[in-house]
Amino acid sequence: MQEFKGDLPPATVRTTISLVLFAHFFSVFVAIYGGISPGRDGDQNLKERLRGVVAPYSQALNFESTARFYLTHATAEDAEYRIEYLPEGADPTDNRQWKILTVGQPGTERFHRQQRLAEILGGFGDAQNDDGAAILVASLGDALHSQSGTEVAQIRCFRHLLQDQQDVRGASVDRRNPDDRSFFDEVYRAQLKRLRSGKLLVRRVGETGQEAPVTGGAAGGDRAGGATSDSNAPETPSEVEGRQGAVP
Amino acid sequence: MTPKVKAVAAPSASTGDAGTVTAWDLFWFAPSNPRRLCQLRVAAGLLALWFFLGHTFDLQIWFGPGGLLPVDTVKSLRPDPYRWSFLPLFQDAGGLWLVHGLAIVSATCMAWGLFSRTTTLITWLFVLSYIHRAPMLTGVFEPILTLTLGYLWLAPVGNYYSVDRWWRERRGRQSQPTAGGSTASTLVSRLIQVHVATLYGLMGLSKLGGIAGSTNYDGSWWRGEAVWWLITRSESRLIDLTFLHAYPLVVNALTHAIVAFELAFAVLIWNGRIRPWLLAVGCVLWPLIGLITGSLSFALAMLSLNLALLRPENLFEQDVPAPSRSG
Numbered sequence: 001m002q003e004f005k006g007d008l009p010p011a012t013v014r015t016t017i018s019l020v021l022f023a024h025f026f027s028v029f030v031a032i033y034g035g036i037s038p039g040r041d042g043d044q045n046l047k048e049r050l051r052g053v054v055a056p057y058s059q060a061l062n063f064e065s066t067a068r069f070y071l072t073h074a075t076a077e078d079a080e081y082r083i084e085y086l087p088e089g090a091d092p093t094d095n096r097q098w099k100i101l102t103v104g105q106p107g108t109e110r111f112h113r114q115q116r117l118a119e120i121l122g123g124f125g126d127a128q129n130d131d132g133a134a135i136l137v138a139s140l141g142d143a144l145h146s147q148s149g150t151e152v153a154q155i156r157c158f159r160h161l162l163q164d165q166q167d168v169r170g171a172s173v174d175r176r177n178p179d180d181r182s183f184f185d186e187v188y189r190a191q192l193k194r195l196r197s198g199k200l201l202v203r204r205v206g207e208t209g210q211e212a213p214v215t216g217g218a219a220g221g222d223r224a225g226g227a228t229s230d231s232n233a234p235e236t237p238s239e240v241e242g243r244q245g246a247v248p
Numbered sequence: 249m250t251p252k253v254k255a256v257a258a259p260s261a262s263t264g265d266a267g268t269v270t271a272w273d274l275f276w277f278a279p280s281n282p283r284r285l286c287q288l289r290v291a292a293g294l295l296a297l298w299f300f301l302g303h304t305f306d307l308q309i310w311f312g313p314g315g316l317l318p319v320d321t322v323k324s325l326r327p328d329p330y331r332w333s334f335l336p337l338f339q340d341a342g343g344l345w346l347v348h349g350l351a352i353v354s355a356t357c358m359a360w361g362l363f364s365r366t367t368t369l370i371t372w373l374f375v376l377s378y379i380h381r382a383p384m385l386t387g388v389f390e391p392i393l394t395l396t397l398g399y400l401w402l403a404p405v406g407n408y409y410s411v412d413r414w415w416r417e418r419r420g421r422q423s424q425p426t427a428g429g430s431t432a433s434t435l436v437s438r439l440i441q442v443h444v445a446t447l448y449g450l451m452g453l454s455k456l457g458g459i460a461g462s463t464n465y466d467g468s469w470w471r472g473e474a475v476w477w478l479i480t481r482s483e484s485r486l487i488d489l490t491f492l493h494a495y496p497l498v499v500n501a502l503t504h505a506i507v508a509f510e511l512a513f514a515v516l517i518w519n520g521r522i523r524p525w526l527l528a529v530g531c532v533l534w535p536l537i538g539l540i541t542g543s544l545s546f547a548l549a550m551l552s553l554n555l556a557l558l559r560p561e562n563l564f565e566q567d568v569p570a571p572s573r574s575g
Binding site: 007008009014017018021024025028029032033035036055056059060061062063065066067068069070071072073074075078079080082103104106107108109110111112113115116117120132135136139140142143145146147160162163165168169178179 | 272273276277278279298299302303305306309310313314315316317318321324325328329330331332376379380383384385386387388389390391394395398431435439442443446447449450451453454455457465466468469473474476477478480481482483484485486490493494496499537541542543544545
């Protein structure tokens with residue numbers, strides 16, 4: 001065997017760095033591959049425990065992979081979401097009076113961040129996590145109020161259903177248009193009311209959209225967005241006071 | 249005459265453990281030229297700048313007083329105890345703008361190569377702080393950016409394409425070629441390569457196997473339909489390819505090609521003959537994925553990482569005309 005003629009670090013340094021490399025990549029592998037499914041229950045427990053062990057390192061340096069590197073699995077979580085809000089005094093039955101929350105242009109990170117916010121709210125709506133949703137909606141209501149000076153009366157979140165290939169193939173013009181109202185499924189709606197203390201009271205209304213499929217299958221019908229369907233629906237028991245508004 | 253570093257050691261069956269150790273040492277520690285990493289520093293600096301500029305318009309909307317995501321809201325929604333950030337220390341508008349300005353200056357200096365290693369480290373810490381301030385808003389772009397920055401500052405990334413180098417030469421301090429190149433350069437290159445290969449493996453496997461906690465994955469990547477479901481996300485996409493509904497075989501082929509590419513990349517990137525082909529395929533697929541999904545930043549970040557993979561298989565068989573001092 002011939003000798004390497006370049007300069008290498010001393011053996012002790014190489015050994016030390018090698019041990020650090022092992023610890024580093026062990027953490028990285030656990031953090032990255034710990035998020036892949038499926039696995040047996042025992043495997044999941046092992047993975048979760050290992051992820052917990054390396055969490056201080058992997059979370060602090062953002063190695064832990066919670067991002068959607070698979071791009072899509074065509075599930076409900078992989079659809080797009082849209083948040084709309086209704087200024088105080090506007091008619092909730094008139095879709096033209098609802099304003100779409102938009103930030104940035106498609107392709108920009110600004111746009112993606114706004115999409116993720118809508119996705120979180122939609123996820124809370126799906127999971128009936130009214131407390132989580134109320135925290136978010138209260139923040140939204142306060143932010144919109146502080147920026148535009150207008151109180152928000154209602155906030156709703158739509159899941160933008162995906163078009164099946166079969167739907168588009170040979171379909172009517174409406175079914176070809178992804179912005180047709182039949183492709184929107186309301187997953188959350190809440191009324192907002194500002195209390196004398198300055199806090200926002202968030203109250204979820206309606207029960208729509210909980211079982212709607214993500215793919216556009218049959219024609220519109222019951223999946224017609226719920227845009228006007230439930231403003232007078234019975235209130236759910238969950239009422240959560242949001243945080244205090246920043247603007248008096 | 250430019251000194252050359254030449255590696256001729258190769259593990260053989262007869263060398264046993266000693267051969268294994270030598271191969272490991274050569275893989276991680278044989279000195280190499282940091283030119284590619286300097287190119288990657290410029291690309292990563294521009295991406296970091298893009299990341300910060302993207303926050304400029306919405307800084308107060310997201311993080312400011314009365315913003316969408318106050319600190320307590322984030323803690324309620326995402327109670328990750330180890331995600332640190334110094335942004336919560338600056339809750340007033342003025343403080344936020346000050347921090348944001350410093351972040352932009354840092355990324356700009358990094359891209360230009362001014363105090364390269366220091367500004368790369370500082371930019372990394374800024375990016376991590378922004379990400380951890382609201383981790384629920386991050387996507388696939390941010391992990392790529394942080395891994396790149398997190399490794400780069402360990403290498404002499406100011407040796408080329410930098411104000412640092414220009415300044416040293418202007419002051420008459422000629423570059424002193426180092427006989428062995430830089431061990432840190434090899435170490436960082438390898439760290440990035442292994443990490444990127446791991447991520448490619450994750451991308452391929454999570455497409456096929458689903459993710460933990462999800463029970464309703466119906467195998468769209470197995471059936472060759474997944475690209476269609478990306479195409480039909482009408483709010484994010486930058487090009488409308490829905491006309492492909494008439495060509496389902498094209499959709500199927502594209503879907504399977506993406507998975508095959510990612511799985512092959514994770515393993516075959518270590519083969520010097522196949523590597524250029526994989527990088528070439530990536531140059532086609534990533535822009536396409538970026539246009540279909542609207543994740544242009546992610547696609548650009550993945551393309552820029554190719555720079556860390558462009559060097560020949562034997563990193564140490566290169567001329568090393570690099571200056572001895574890093575930025």
